[in-house]
Amino acid sequence: MQLNPEQIDAVRTTSGPLLVLAGAGTGKTRVVTERIAQLIRLGIRPERILAVTFTNKAAREMQQRVAARLGRSTETRPEISTFHSLCVRILRRQIQRLGYPSQFIICDRGDQESIAREVLQKYKTQTSITPGDLVNRISRWKCAAVRSHEALNHLDPDSPSDYIFAMAYGEYQKQLKLRGAVDFDDLLLLTEEVFSKFPEALKAESGRFDHILVDEYQDTNLSQYRIIKALAERHKNLCVVGDDDQAIYAWRGAEVEHILRFGKDWPGTKAVRLIRNYRSTQPILDWANRLIHLNQKRHPKRLISPSGGDPPFIETFEDDDSEAAGVVENIHTRLHTEKGLKPGDIAILFRTNEQPRPFELHLRVRKIPYVVVGGQSFFDRKETRDIISYLKLFHNPNNDLALLRIINTPKRGIGETTIQRLRESASKENISLWKALCAQADQNDKLSQFRAMMDSYSHLLRRQFTVDNVRGFIEAIEYEKEIERLFPGDGERQRRMESLADIVNAVGSYLKDSNEETSLRGFLDQTSLGEPDFGKDKEERLGNAVTLMTLHAAKGLEFREVYMVGMEEGLLPHKRSILDLASSAIEEERRLCYVGVTRAKRRLTLTMAKHRLKWGKMRQSIPSRFLFELTGDIENPTYIKILSGAFDMRSADPKNGSRPRKRR
DNA sequence: CAGAGACTCGAGGAG
DNA sequence: CGAGTCTCTG
Numbered sequence: 001m002q003l004n005p006e007q008i009d010a011v012r013t014t015s016g017p018l019l020v021l022a023g024a025g026t027g028k029t030r031v032v033t034e035r036i037a038q039l040i041r042l043g044i045r046p047e048r049i050l051a052v053t054f055t056n057k058a059a060r061e062m063q064q065r066v067a068a069r070l071g072r073s074t075e076t077r078p079e080i081s082t083f084h085s086l087c088v089r090i091l092r093r094q095i096q097r098l099g100y101p102s103q104f105i106i107c108d109r110g111d112q113e114s115i116a117r118e119v120l121q122k123y124k125t126q127t128s129i130t131p132g133d134l135v136n137r138i139s140r141w142k143c144a145a146v147r148s149h150e151a152l153n154h155l156d157p158d159s160p161s162d163y164i165f166a167m168a169y170g171e172y173q174k175q176l177k178l179r180g181a182v183d184f185d186d187l188l189l190l191t192e193e194v195f196s197k198f199p200e201a202l203k204a205e206s207g208r209f210d211h212i213l214v215d216e217y218q219d220t221n222l223s224q225y226r227i228i229k230a231l232a233e234r235h236k237n238l239c240v241v242g243d244d245d246q247a248i249y250a251w252r253g254a255e256v257e258h259i260l261r262f263g264k265d266w267p268g269t270k271a272v273r274l275i276r277n278y279r280s281t282q283p284i285l286d287w288a289n290r291l292i293h294l295n296q297k298r299h300p301k302r303l304i305s306p307s308g309g310d311p312p313f314i315e316t317f318e319d320d321d322s323e324a325a326g327v328v329e330n331i332h333t334r335l336h337t338e339k340g341l342k343p344g345d346i347a348i349l350f351r352t353n354e355q356p357r358p359f360e361l362h363l364r365v366r367k368i369p370y371v372v373v374g375g376q377s378f379f380d381r382k383e384t385r386d387i388i389s390y391l392k393l394f395h396n397p398n399n400d401l402a403l404l405r406i407i408n409t410p411k412r413g414i415g416e417t418t419i420q421r422l423r424e425s426a427s428k429e430n431i432s433l434w435k436a437l438c439a440q441a442d443q444n445d446k447l448s449q450f451r452a453m454m455d456s457y458s459h460l461l462r463r464q465f466t467v468d469n470v471r472g473f474i475e476a477i478e479y480e481k482e483i484e485r486l487f488p489g490d491g492e493r494q495r496r497m498e499s500l501a502d503i504v505n506a507v508g509s510y511l512k513d514s515n516e517e518t519s520l521r522g523f524l525d526q527t528s529l530g531e532p533d534f535g536k537d538k539e540e541r542l543g544n545a546v547t548l549m550t551l552h553a554a555k556g557l558e559f560r561e562v563y564m565v566g567m568e569e570g571l572l573p574h575k576r577s578i579l580d581l582a583s584s585a586i587e588e589e590r591r592l593c594y595v596g597v598t599r600a601k602r603r604l605t606l607t608m609a610k611h612r613l614k615w616g617k618m619r620q621s622i623p624s625r626f627l628f629e630l631t632g633d634i635e636n637p638t639y640i641k642i643l644s645g646a647f648d649m650r651s652a653d654p655k656n657g658s659r660p661r662k663r664r
Numbered sequence: 665c666a667g668a669g670a671c672t673c674g675a676g677g678a679g
Numbered sequence: 680c681g682a683g684t685c686t687c688t689g
Contacts, residue, residue, distance in 0.1 A: 054678095054679080055678085055679070056679080082679075083679090084679065184679065185679095248677080249677080249678080251676075251677065251678095252677080252678070252679090351676075351677085352675075352676060352677080353675085353676080353677085354675065354676095374677090374678075379679095408665095411665085411666075413665070413666095414665095415665045415666080416665080417665085418665095529679070530678090530679050531679085550676090550677065550678090551677085552676090552677045552678065553677085553678080574676060574677085575676090576676065577676090592677090613680080614675095614680090615674085615675090615680065616680040616681095617680090
């Protein structure tokens, strides 16, 4: 297909600041790819071009499309990476300036919570703060670029105990640094810090690129904004692409203002608007346009499409289980009656991760292949985290967190008392647990066995990081036997075995694709930054399965047929955003709904359940306000009641009341 | 030291 | 209701 005039305009603007406002389905990826190709055609060396995305998936996709577009015409490739992986690379070179080792560890969520637990113990707080609470609170500060010494100036007025978090934040940072570790948010914060404190570091890093491109710019948080600004300042060849109507990450610090004021930040900006939609039918876009039009804070625009079709469907079910049964039945019949429709063409989208369960159940009954994206992700699985912990230890045995995780997994008779002894000697002599373990190994058979195993595989995998060796090591620790022992049942066992296979596949795929040096550390870096690639086989299976995912995860994707389920007050918009006094909370939910609607190419179905099981209790639900807004039924008495707050979401809490009350 | 059973407490989204 | 933690027993 040919590029349209606006797209051509964007592709041909190859120098200076460029803002591309790209509505949903307007061929944004195409423009980005073509523009990179254009730069190279003009003689820019590929490695002097940096493209930044938010997710690994987006980065991989862009890499593939650019590679396909360029063919073999160039030897080098542009640098296409996520914010976080870009920052890891920068920090590996620069972080020593801030007093961290260049071989710093990247903590995962579990590691963060272990540290938080220790910090909280130290503070002996009587409050019921959990490690998870602390990690969340710190992350919220970090997303807003608030550092530990500034936290006291940014206390949440609604939370009287926030100062405890602020104190603990400082201790948490201290503990991280002590271990030579950083958490996920630190990658951005520290990069920004290195740039602002050490001009020579900034000079070196920004000197690597002459052109920068940022995708999904509406999702940048303050640190990301500053990093990009610093990197592009010299040449000002900065192209940002995004859509203010699809900003759905304010809760993790993203600021739409960044895209709204891009022109002011960068004088001489050229702005291009893409509004011709090549994805959905006009009736679907009519609903989407009508909905998003109700938001106050946005650039006004309206998507148009050349294709027609059915308007979306709304279906109401008795309860959540019949909703799932109904949707699955609908899918079942459509797969048989609609010509050429495959499971891979269909998606079920929902707001929260507790929703997919009944759908999975019914899909299994109907034997329709499906895949749940996100939710219980790769890293939340115990098997994955265990194996990764081993790999981390092979790379650096002094990682106490990883050691504690697997020292007795699979069970090898090293129990709490032994571990306590190790902890004591480690802290007394100020050495790592591993060193303490080595010191005690000659008096303890089990420890010495463990040590020998770790030493030999550490040696092997550092030299030869191959799929076979990884497989061999999993075999050696008898992890599969442990799974078989613990889960004699079929379903659970199979899932866990599959997780194990995923890890091996991830290693294989890393070794195959990676154009950088392939090493254990490279693999660890990649995996600590997000979902790895599981290779072709898995991808093919996914391609032919119904996709179940959250609305957030669906951004950037498209499906021939989409089901948006659970269209109810409290779910979408989510309860918390209804209780939030700021209207921006509801606006973000509206954008989320908009993202969902605009995923559909040909057919969209919105469903709700009149009753929903929550905490084991059946409760009545209220249709989502967005259903009225999508259809334009805003004179409806129910809609007016919803807006006036007639349905009290707080009383929907089973502790204070039984059912949502209707007031007159 | 490991496993079973009682027990509590909780759920927004993601890299 | 279900996941994760705690406690008790063999």
